[in-house]
Amino acid sequence: MNVARAAVDGPWLERTLAEIIRDAAENRSPDGADGPLFGPPAVGVVDGDDPLFEAFAEAVDSRHLRPRAFLERHAPRGSDLTCVRVVAWALPYAENIRRSNRRGDWPSSLYSLARNLGGALCLEAGRRMARALEAVGGAALSPALTGDADAFRSPTTVFSSTWSERHVAYAAGLGVFGLNGGLITRLGIHVRLGSLVTNLPVPCAAGPPRGGHRAPCLADGGASCGLCIGRCPVGAVSRDGLDKAKCNGRRKAVQSRAQTAGPDSGRLLAHRQIVNGRPAWRVPLGCALCQCGVPCEGSNPFV
Ligand code: SF4
Ligand code: SF4
Numbered sequence: 305m306n307v308a309r310a311a312v313d314g315p316w317l318e319r320t321l322a323e324i325i326r327d328a329a330e331n332r333s334p335d336g337a338d339g340p341l342f343g344p345p346a347v348g349v350v351d352g353d354d355p356l357f358e359a360f361a362e363a364v365d366s367r368h369l370r371p372r373a374f375l376e377r378h379a380p381r382g383s384d385l386t387c388v389r390v391v392a393w394a395l396p397y398a399e400n401i402r403r404s405n406r407r408g409d410w411p412s413s414l415y416s417l418a419r420n421l422g423g424a425l426c427l428e429a430g431r432r433m434a435r436a437l438e439a440v441g442g443a444a445l446s447p448a449l450t451g452d453a454d455a456f457r458s459p460t461t462v463f464s465s466t467w468s469e470r471h472v473a474y475a476a477g478l479g480v481f482g483l484n485g486g487l488i489t490r491l492g493i494h495v496r497l498g499s500l501v502t503n504l505p506v507p508c509a510a511g512p513p514r515g516g517h518r519a520p521c522l523a524d525g526g527a528s529c530g531l532c533i534g535r536c537p538v539g540a541v542s543r544d545g546l547d548k549a550k551c552n553g554r555r556k557a558v559q560s561r562a563q564t565a566g567p568d569s570g571r572l573l574a575h576r577q578i579v580n581g582r583p584a585w586r587v588p589l590g591c592a593l594c595q596c597g598v599p600c601e602g603s604n605p606f607v
């Protein structure tokens with residue numbers, strides 16, 4: 305790739321990532337029956353020294369990574385770290401996948417398959433985007449591909465992590481939080497998220513204005529919509545927002561159901577996902593019924 309550093313801006317990042325997503329093997333089901341699983345992405349860029357990353361130490365976890373410190377640890381020795389940027393992306397599920405998850409009490413097998421592959425796809429996208437940025441002379445790395453990224457139980461927020469892709473995407477201007485805890489992006493809430501940190505001075509204007517972190521539906525307890533409340537089969541979404549413990553209980557139930565029965569479970573089990581940089585056999589752990597068949601599914605209804 306022969307690209308001048310100055311040409312690396314938001315549109316360039318979005319075009320480059322769109323090509324990576326379009327061509328990636330992870331964007332197709334292993335038997336080739338379904339695909340592409342994800343459409344063209346939305347990309348946002350934020351200054352790695354933005355005060356929000358300090359605020360995340362309180363809002364998410366005290367160990368939440370600071371982009372500059374992360375790059376200082378991982379960039380090749382001698383890298384110019386005058387500038388630190390975080391590039392975040394949202395990959396929208398294809399229309400047929402969203403449609404398959406709009407009804408019923410259990411996630412569709414197609415969604416479950418796409419969810420797991422989407423996780424692997426986001427990591428692979430991080431790898432390939434980093435290579436593309438290195439090719440123009442930058443240092444770049446996805447926190448999710450390092451041991452610095454950790455997810456764990458938290459006494460205050462039930463679950464937490466040292467690199468919350470949702471919060472990072474919010475910081476990068478990709479969307480605002482919805483009543484059900486998802487991030488409502490311009491491509492909707494039913495997306496997979498990923499990110500990397502780089503020292504290239506990419507302009508930070510790629511995304512829409514950040515706005516308040518509470519989307520209208522979260523700020524008014526769902527009065528303006530609230531349709532995701534009724535979509536959750538276990539009552540994990542209410543006018544107060546998301547009950548993470550209830551949601552996780554359902555996710556566990558989804559997992560054990562796929563492990564023990566179901567005509568599609570064999571197919572769902574027959575692929576691997578990269579977890580913390582290592583390949584591992586995975587079964588579905590997602591649900592996302594509250595993100596399908598609702599007004600924010602594939603777009604932001606508030607703009
Ligand atoms: S379904 Fe409605 S209330 Fe729920 S997150 Fe989407 S816009 Fe907000
Ligand atoms: S992901 Fe599933 S269990 Fe969790 S809040 Fe949404 S619908 Fe409920």
